[in-house]
Amino acid sequence: MARKTPEIPGSSLADIAFLLLIFFLVTTTMDIDMGITRKLPPPPKEETEIPDIKERNVFKILINKNDRLLVEDKPGNIRTLREKVKEFVDNPYGKDNLSIQKTKNIEHLGKVEVSEGVISLKNDRGTSYEMYIKVQNELAAAFNELKNELAKEKFGIKYEDISNQDYIDAIDKAIPVAISEAEPENVGG
Amino acid sequence: MGKFRKKGKKETPGISTASLPDIIFMLLFFFMVSTVMRTESLLVQVRAPGATEVQKLEKKSLVSFINIGPPKDENLGTKPRIQLNDQFATVADVREFIHAERQALDENERQFMTTSLKVDKETNMGIVTDVKQELRQVGAFKINYSTRRVNELNY
Numbered sequence: 285m286a287r288k289t290p291e292i293p294g295s296s297l298a299d300i301a302f303l304l305l306i307f308f309l310v311t312t313t314m315d316i317d318m319g320i321t322r323k324l325p326p327p328p329k330e331e332t333e334i335p336d337i338k339e340r341n342v343f344k345i346l347i348n349k350n351d352r353l354l355v356e357d358k359p360g361n362i363r364t365l366r367e368k369v370k371e372f373v374d375n376p377y378g379k380d381n382l383s384i385q386k387t388k389n390i391e392h393l394g395k396v397e398v399s400e401g402v403i404s405l406k407n408d409r410g411t412s413y414e415m416y417i418k419v420q421n422e423l424a425a426a427f428n429e430l431k432n433e434l435a436k437e438k439f440g441i442k443y444e445d446i447s448n449q450d451y452i453d454a455i456d457k458a459i460p461v462a463i464s465e466a467e468p469e470n471v472g473g
Numbered sequence: 474m475g476k477f478r479k480k481g482k483k484e485t486p487g488i489s490t491a492s493l494p495d496i497i498f499m500l501l502f503f504f505m506v507s508t509v510m511r512t513e514s515l516l517v518q519v520r521a522p523g524a525t526e527v528q529k530l531e532k533k534s535l536v537s538f539i540n541i542g543p544p545k546d547e548n549l550g551t552k553p554r555i556q557l558n559d560q561f562a563t564v565a566d567v568r569e570f571i572h573a574e575r576q577a578l579d580e581n582e583r584q585f586m587t588t589s590l591k592v593d594k595e596t597n598m599g600i601v602t603d604v605k606q607e608l609r610q611v612g613a614f615k616i617n618y619s620t621r622r623v624n625e626l627n628y
Contacts, residue, residue, distance in 0.1 A: 294491060301497035308504045317530040317589060319617040327609045409599030413592050416601075417522040417618055418626065424526035 316343070320420050341371045343384050343403045348418060349410030362418055367374070369426035373399045373459070392454040393438055406466040427461045434458060517542035517556045522594040523623035531619055535585050540568065541600060542593030553596045555604065564600070567607040575613075579627040591619040 322430025346354035353360035355368060368443070375382040390396055403423060407416055431443040435455055439446060446452050520544045530536055540556040554555045557570045575583055588608055592601055608616060 297494035297625060298490065298497055301494050301501055305497060305501045305504065308501065317533070317617075317619060318527040318622055319530060319589060319619040320524055320526065320575045321528050321530075321587070321615070321617045324609045324614045324616055326612070326614065337481075368511040399526070407598050409597060409602060411598040412594070413598060414522045414594035415603060416598055417620060420618065420628055421620075421626065423525050424524075428526055444490070 319423055320417070322420070325464070336400060338384065338400075340381055340452065341400050341402060343369065343383070343401060345403065345405050345419065347405075347407040347411045349408040349413060351412055351415040353419070362422060365422045366426045366429070369403065369423060370430060372403075373401050373426070374430060375399065375401075388456050388458075390454050392451055393458055394433075396434070396458045398457075401465050402462045404464050404466060423463055424461075427459060430459050431455050489537045491514050496563060514562060515540060515556065515561065516545060516559075517554055517593070519547050519591045519593050519619075520595070521591065521621045523626060524618075524620035525623060527620055527622045528617075530587065530589060531583070534584060535578065536587045536589050536617075537571070538589050538591055539570075539604060540591045541596055541604065542591075543595075553593065553600055555600070564607055567604055568611050571608065571611045571613045586613060587615045587617055588613050589617045589619050611622070 302363055310381070334437075344356055345360070348354070353362060353365070355365065360368075378385070383399045385397040385399055387395055388398045390398075405419065406455050430442065433441040435441060435446060435451075438455075439451060443452075443455060446455070517540050519540055541553055542556075543551045543553050544561075551598070555564065555567070557566060571588070575586060578586060590601065590604070605616070608614070
């Protein structure tokens with residue numbers, strides 16, 4: 285009588301397949317593209333007038349071809365940019381050289397002060413993309429921090445943790461991300 | 474009558490798990506096939522800059538990519554070039570590219586179209602500005618500067 289060869293256990297096959305499955309699941313979701321989202325303005329029409337914006341409502345940032353900053357007509361530093369932008373938009377002490385605050389009644393939030401300030405960003409053709417992204421990142425960070433502060437104050441949670449779309453819209457309305465990019469030109473060095 | 478009484482307790486047979494690997498394999502193949510990665514061969518070198526405040530790009534089917542960077546082939550010089558689809562392009566080609574991408578989408582999805590700019594960090598803004606101006610002209614206003622997520626930027 286021939287000896288029976290013992291059967292190879294097949295129960296571990298499922299585990300191996302599971303491992304592979306999880307590997308593919310994880311590696312394919314890691315490929316998510318990330319970035320800073322911005323909205324471009326529509327192209328200028330000839331008949332449109334330049335909107336009348338008060339000087340104090342504009343926060344000017346210039347980046348020259350050597351990646352140096354000029355913030356509000358003074359040489360600036362990327363490290364202090366975030367705080368300066370926050371102060372400009374928020375204007376907590378009502379200074380008359382920072383943005384004008386208008387009290388608005390927004391649903392879910394009640395009366396809040398909405399800034400009329402606009403960040404004007406201008407760069408040279410020779411500015412490096414890295415520096416440009418750094419500045420954009422600082423601007424995004426400033427607005428995100430302001431949104432977080434407001435969300436904490438009103439709802440007790442961070443802005444990114446809000447799940448109710450109405451609340452998100454309300455915060456977005458209270459802190460509009462107003463970044464204006466000038467028509468390109470050579471600002472030089 | 475006791476003839477038909479079964480001996481001992483009746484045991485419920487265990488459910489066979491022999492088909493489990495097959496089911497898992499099916500799932501595995503489904504994921505392997507359905508997550509075809511964009512196998513667009515990059516002709517330009519794109520080292521994305523880092524940023525802390527990044528957002529995820531949602532709905533990949535609505536995103537068209539524009540790559541800008543120095544060519545990988547050193548014989549083509551170091552000046553940054555634009556890559557659309559699988560070939561080098563000029564700023565003037567951006568318009569047609571966006572039109573084609575828009576045509577490929579459903580009518581009600583066109584307004585959500587996003588253009589992702591994948592730009593090498595050592596590129597000058599000149600070429601990026603030109604592309605942005607072109608995007609404004611064709612009405613592709615939603616853009617995304619592709620970046621890596623970093624926890625802290627060193628200045």
